[in-house]
Each structure stands twice: as structure tokens, then as C-alpha cells.
Amino acid sequence: MIGIVDCNSFYCACERLFKPDLLHKPVVVLSNNDGCIISRSDEAKAVGIEMGSPYFMQKNDLKKNGVITFSSNYHLYGDLSWRVMETLRTMLPDGCVEVYSVDESFIDLAHIEPTALQSFTVSLKNIIEQWTGISVSIGVAPTKALSKVANRLAKKNKQVTGCVLILNTDKKITQALQKTPIADVWGIGYQYAKKLSNYGINTAYDLTLRTENWAHQELGGVVGARLFRELKGFPCIDMQSERVTKHMIATTRMFGNPVTTLHELEEAVATYTARAAEKLRRQHAAARGITVLIVPKQEVKGSYYRHGPTKSGAVRLPLATALTNELVKAALELVRSLFEAGKTYKKAGVILSDIVPETVIQGNLFAQAPDNTKARALMEAIDNINFSMRGDILKFAASGTTRNWKMRQEMRSPCYTTRWEELPLLK
DNA sequence: TCTGGGGTCCTAGGACCC
DNA sequence: TCTGGGGTCCTAGGACCC
Numbered sequence: 001m002i003g004i005v006d007c008n009s010f011y012c013a014c015e016r017l018f019k020p021d022l023l024h025k026p027v028v029v030l031s032n033n034d035g036c037i038i039s040r041s042d043e044a045k046a047v048g049i050e051m052g053s054p055y056f057m058q059k060n061d062l063k064k065n066g067v068i069t070f071s072s073n074y075h076l077y078g079d080l081s082w083r084v085m086e087t088l089r090t091m092l093p094d095g096c097v098e099v100y101s102v103d104e105s106f107i108d109l110a111h112i113e114p115t116a117l118q119s120f121t122v123s124l125k126n127i128i129e130q131w132t133g134i135s136v137s138i139g140v141a142p143t144k145a146l147s148k149v150a151n152r153l154a155k156k157n158k159q160v161t162g163c164v165l166i167l168n169t170d171k172k173i174t175q176a177l178q179k180t181p182i183a184d185v186w187g188i189g190y191q192y193a194k195k196l197s198n199y200g201i202n203t204a205y206d207l208t209l210r211t212e213n214w215a216h217q218e219l220g221g222v223v224g225a226r227l228f229r230e231l232k233g234f235p236c237i238d239m240q241s242e243r244v245t246k247h248m249i250a251t252t253r254m255f256g257n258p259v260t261t262l263h264e265l266e267e268a269v270a271t272y273t274a275r276a277a278e279k280l281r282r283q284h285a286a287a288r289g290i291t292v293l294i295v296p297k298q299e300v301k302g303s304y305y306r307h308g309p310t311k312s313g314a315v316r317l318p319l320a321t322a323l324t325n326e327l328v329k330a331a332l333e334l335v336r337s338l339f340e341a342g343k344t345y346k347k348a349g350v351i352l353s354d355i356v357p358e359t360v361i362q363g364n365l366f367a368q369a370p371d372n373t374k375a376r377a378l379m380e381a382i383d384n385i386n387f388s389m390r391g392d393i394l395k396f397a398a399s400g401t402t403r404n405w406k407m408r409q410e411m412r413s414p415c416y417t418t419r420w421e422e423l424p425l426l427k
Numbered sequence: 428t429c430t431g432g433g434g435t436c437c438t439a440g441g442a443c444c445c
Numbered sequence: 446t447c448t449g450g451g452g453t454c455c456t457a458g459g460a461c462c463c
Contacts, residue, residue: 033447055448
């Protein structure tokens with residue numbers, strides 16, 4: 001059996017952990033730039049605050065209901081996430097934990113006796129809460145997709161389930177599928193939900209009444225076929241081992257204030273490139289592909305999108321590199337070629353791709369391999385200083401110093417667990 | 428004038444996830 | 446006035462190979 005462990009209202013839970021007075025109060029956490037609502041406590045859900053809704057549209061409702069609002073604090077969430085995942089790794093054999101996102105892990109429970117599943121899962125939940133202060137829900141079923149179904153129902157009926165639900169008989173599975181709206185199925189997003197409802201498919205169960213071929217045809221080929229089989233109880237999505245290097249590394253941001261000059265755009269792109277390069281080095285990798293994208297502000301009448309079409313450009317470097325200066329140089333050339341005077345921009349980003357481990361950088365017949373020893377030592381020194389001090393105390397001149405475009409974060413909590421100067425104080 | 432079959436690799440774009 | 450960020454996988458289609 002496969003389980004999924006999912007932290008309840010994770011970002012809100014992190015904020016509350018250090019402010020126990022907020023325990024039974026409505027709390028929400030906002031996305032970067034204080035753009036929209038991305039985490040809600042049960043109390044906030046109860047007063048009708050919508051997930052993903054823009055902050056500026058909900059501001060009045062939040063105030064009226066006394067909802068406490070936080071900007072997002074990823075240092076804090078990342079650290080607490082790590083504690084939860086480490087607890088899971090302590091409680092399960094090697095290779096049985098697959099971290100799926102910041103607040104979710106799949107766990108392989110094949111080694112647990114069927115009769116012991118319930119008690120094991122409950123004790124797992126209790127230990128996580130005791131050790132980390134974060135409450136979790138656990139869904140268990142024969143496949144990943146079904147464990148997500150179980151998890152959703154466990155969360156929805158906390159009083160009945162105690163946040164743990166095990167689907168271990170065909171009858172329980174069928175009932176669970178009947179209670180699951182198609183749009184809430186893992187792998188069914190907005191487009192597919194719309195399409196399926198046109199076919200009269202409104203629950204997960206309705207989908208299982210079709211055939212695998214039908215799912216293949218209508219839901220994106222093998223992806224849909226796989227999902228169909230998973231819902232029928234045949235595992236098709238294996239547990240993944242920890243990925244050593246990512247395939248792509250992106251740093252993209254909306255601007256705090258709109259940008260109109262090339263100079264500011266260059267600063268932003270240089271900053272994002274430096275950040276992406278840092279992530280690259282942290283996983284001991286190098287990249288050959290670099291893409292720069294800029295997004296103009298522009299009303300498109302009648303369009304769902306609130307911004308103009310993204311302009312992007314990409315280059316392939318002669319040799320994979322992890323050196324900030326080399327990547328910045330390429331990125332700046334790209335942004336200059338994309339920029340159009342007279343337009344106002346609201347977002348920019350950098351994507352590194354074609355990523356290889358630094359030990360296997362492929363030679364290039366036509367490019368002289370330079371001696372990078374010194375440059376790499378410099379990068380390491382910069383990374384170490386930036387890591388042990390705070391933020392980006394050392395940066396490249398191209399990143400600029402004024403940074404009018406930096407994002408807004410007006411209600412961020414302290415980094416209680418990752419910065420000495422922000423440790424909580426006891427009187 | 429007629430013009431095969433079986434591949435690989437790459438990129439762009441679409442769908443999804445949290 | 447103000448709507449996030451960082452990923453994954455898959456497919457289709459074009460260029461190219463013999």
C-alpha cells in the first residue's frame with residue numbers, strides 16, 4: 001500500500017507554530033508580492049476566504065472577519081518542511097519516503113502488515129505532530145492516485161477520520177471515488193475537468209466507468225491511461241528515488257513596481273540569473289541552456305490573462321557552466337534583444353536548462369576549455385558568505401543597488417528557525 | 428516524371444502538480 | 446492600482462540520418 005502524508009494548511013501552520021495565540025483564529029498566507037492567497041487555516045476557510053483569490057479583492061473580507069494575514073516566508077516553511085520529512089525518514093526504511101512537495105510525501109507501506117496499517121499510520125501522525133508541531137493528514141490506498149483520494153477525504157471529514165483514511169477494500173474505494181468530484185482528482189486540472197464534465201463525467205467514479213483507451217484518447221495520451229489504471233487500483237506511478245539534479249532551474253518574479261527602462265530590466269535579469277546560478281552550484285551541476293523571459297503589462301481585451309504575451313529568447317552555450325559571470329553575460333544579451341522601448345514590464349525570469357553534473361561537463365571540439373579553477377573558487381567564496389551572512393550581501397554589479405522593482409512583502413514573519421538575529425525570545 | 432521506410436534528436440507548447 | 450513561483454512529463458512536428 002501507498003500512503004501520502006500531507007501537512008494541514010502548511011504555511012498557516014508554520015506561522016502559528018511561533019504565535020500560539022493564533023491557534024484557533026483565521027489565518028492566511030499570501031504569495032510573493034502579496035499577490036494572492038495561497039494558504040488558509042480552517043477558520044479562514046469557514047468564513048469563505050477563497051484559495052488562490054487575489055489579496056486586493058479579499059482585503060475587505062479579511063478585515064471584516066479578523067483574519068490575520070502573512071506574507072510568505074519561505075525560509076521558515078523550508079526549514080519546517082525539512083523537519084517533517086526527516087521525521088518520516090526516521091520512521092520508515094530507506095527508500096520508502098518520496099518527498100513530493102514542500103508539504104507532501106508519498107510513503108511506501110509494503111512492509112507493514114495489512115492489519116497493522118491503521119495503528120501504524122496513526123502513530124506516525126502523532127509522532128510528527130509531537131516532534132515538529134505540524135499536523136498532517138494521511139491517506140492510504142493501493143496506488144498513488146487513490147491515496148490522494150483517501151487523503152482528501154481524510155482532511156474533509158477530520159472529526160470522523162481523525163485525519164487518517166485507509167482505502168483497503170473495493171467497496172471503500174468505490175464509495176470514495178463516488179464522493180470525489182472529478183476536478184479534485186490528482187492529474188485533472190481546469191482544462192480536463194471542463195472537458196470531462198461535457199461528457200457527463202462529474203466524479204472520479206464516473207471516469208472509471210469509461211475505458212483505458214478512452215482515457216488515453218481524451219486525457220493527453222499515456223498520462224490519462226495511467227491515471228485511469230491508478231484509479232482502478234493498478235499501480236502505474238512508481239515511487240521515485242530522490243532526484244540528484246533537476247532538469248531545469250528557474251528564477252522568475254513579478255516586479256514590485258512596473259519597469260519601463262532597459263537598465264532596470266537588466267538589473268532584475270542579472271539578479272535572477274545570479275540566484276539561479278547559486279541553485280545550480282548547490283546541486284553541483286552546470287547548465288548549457290539559458291532562457292530569458294520578459295512579460296509586458298498590457299490589457300488583452302476579453303482574455304483570461306491579465307498580462308501581455310511573454311517574450312522569450314534562448315541560447316545554448318558552447319560549454320555547460322555554473323559561473324555567474326558567464327551566465328549573466330548570456331542573459332544580458334538576451335534581455336537586450338527582447339526589450340522594446342516604450343513598453344511597461346511586470347515580470348521577468350531566467351530558466352537554466354540542459355543541466356549536467358559538474359563532473360561530466362562535455363568538452364566542445366570548437367571551444368577552448370578554459371581553466372576555471374580560480375573563478376570557481378570565487379563562486380564558492382561568494383556562496384559561502386551569502387549563505388552564512390544573510391541574503392545576498394555579495395552580488396555582481398550588474399544586479400544593481402537601487403532595485404525599485406523588488407517585490408513587496410509587507411507582512412513577513414521573522415525567520416525564527418534559520419537566522420540567529422530572528423530567533424524567538426522568551427521573556 | 429516517378430520519389431520509401433524507419434529511425435533519432437530537438438524544440439515549443441500544453442497539460443498538470445503544489 | 447494591485448492576480449506567485451518553480452517544477453514535471455508528454456506530444457507534435459520539423460530537421461535530419463541512412
